[in-house]
Amino acid sequence: MKLSVIFCTYNREKYLYNALKSVAEQNFPHQDYEIVMVNNNSTDSTENICRQFQEDYPQVEFHYFLETSQGLSYARNRGVKESSGDIFVFVDDDATVFEHYLSCIAHFFKSHPDASACGGPIVPVYEIEKPKWLSLYTEQLLGGALYEGDKDKPFRNGKYPGGGNSAFRKEVFEKYGLFNVELGRKGTGLIGAEEKDLYDRLTRGNEVFYYLPQMGIHHYIPAKKLSESHFKELTYSIGKSERIRTKAVSSKAYRSRILSECKKWLGSVVLFFIYTIKLTPSKGWKLLQFRWNVTRGLLGK
The missing domain is CATH 3.90.550.10 (Spore Coat Polysaccharide Biosynthesis Protein SpsA; Chain A)
Structure with missing residues (x-):
């Protein structure tokens, strides 16, 4: 081999x-x-x-x-x-x-x-x-x-x-x-x-x-x-990549990915509050920024 x-x-x-x-x-x-x-x-x-x-x-x-x-x-x-x-x-x-x-x-x-x-x-x-x-x-x-x-x-x-x-x-x-x-x-x-x-x-x-x-x-x-600029571009690109990938499979796959994004938002909000309670709110806030940028890329906004 x-x-x-x-x-x-x-x-x-x-x-x-x-x-x-x-x-x-x-x-x-x-x-x-x-x-x-x-x-x-x-x-x-x-x-x-x-x-x-x-x-x-x-x-x-x-x-x-x-x-x-x-x-x-x-x-x-x-x-x-x-x-x-x-x-x-x-x-x-x-x-x-x-x-x-x-x-x-x-x-x-x-x-x-x-x-x-x-x-x-x-x-x-x-x-x-x-x-x-x-x-x-x-x-x-x-x-x-x-x-x-x-x-x-x-x-x-x-x-x-x-x-x-x-x-x-x-x-x-x-x-x-x-x-x-x-x-x-x-x-x-x-x-x-x-x-x-x-x-x-x-x-x-x-x-x-x-x-x-x-x-x-x-x-x-x-x-x-x-850096902040890299984080913003990378997270937006993740959403854009998922839009390209799932639409190439089918419209159903794209809709399923949007539904999955909604679930991820719920998880991110929960984690935001957990990190805030642990007195590390910057970690939670960064997760919300991450989710926001991914969602924009996924929706083509």
């Missing part, structure tokens, strides 16, 4: 080398994996960093491609098409992987022939002090934080792996198609939901995907991602 570790990158020169290094220095046979790097029109020193990595780690099978169609989904689809492995592993370009990352994935797929995909913990690493308004829920939003315990288990109740830390059998893309290019980041834009769209297709196909506690990444969060 061969793994294809796919990095899709856009102007992440600060983090890229360490991301690649964390994979190359795994205690895992080099002949059992390849790294597929897709540069999505970066304007920084990404290409030079990749050349340096090739010189520093000649034992690693490394393939570099330039994808000129702008968008993360275009880049991920290019990675799928260029990969030769049996398992496709997507890792964010601003993350480093846990120590036994590759061996964990390989062992899992060998021992779980029923599984189509898996993912693991995402641990945010903040480059500045965490703001007081940051809560469990907004941390999931801004840092992609994900933790489901210390045991292997299937994802349940609509949960699924984070897009920047996920692995799929090759057959998944042959059976269910590629990432939706109408969704996903494009340049500095913050449209998303391409992972949710794919996992929804897998769910409708009765596929099983698992959480693996050893399959973790450290995700680096710069100050910019904690």
Whole structure:
């Protein structure tokens, strides 16, 4: 079984080398994996960093491609098409992987022939002090934080792996198609939901995907991602992404998502009062801002 570790990158020169290094220095046979790097029109020193990595780690099978169609989904689809492995592993370009990352994935797929995909913990690493308004829920939003315990288990109740830390059998893309290019980041834009769209297709196909506690990444969060402007744009884009995604499925799916948003509002209001009682009202207020912006994006306001 061969793994294809796919990095899709856009102007992440600060983090890229360490991301690649964390994979190359795994205690895992080099002949059992390849790294597929897709540069999505970066304007920084990404290409030079990749050349340096090739010189520093000649034992690693490394393939570099330039994808000129702008968008993360275009880049991920290019990675799928260029990969030769049996398992496709997507890792964010601003993350480093846990120590036994590759061996964990390989062992899992060998021992779980029923599984189509898996993912693991995402641990945010903040480059500045965490703001007081940051809560469990907004941390999931801004840092992609994900933790489901210390045991292997299937994802349940609509949960699924984070897009920047996920692995799929090759057959998944042959059976269910590629990432939706109408969704996903494009340049500095913050449209998303391409992972949710794919996992929804897998769910409708009765596929099983698992959480693996050893399959973790450290995700680096710069100050910019904690700014008010980023928060506003990201939360609005979540709603807009959901509008695009569900309308592409059916008008019924869109109406169902609006109903779900109403339920989320109820939960957010309850949490606002809980945080206020606990004398941390800024956390609750931020959740209401989050919900308001998502709703506006969902309704196209």
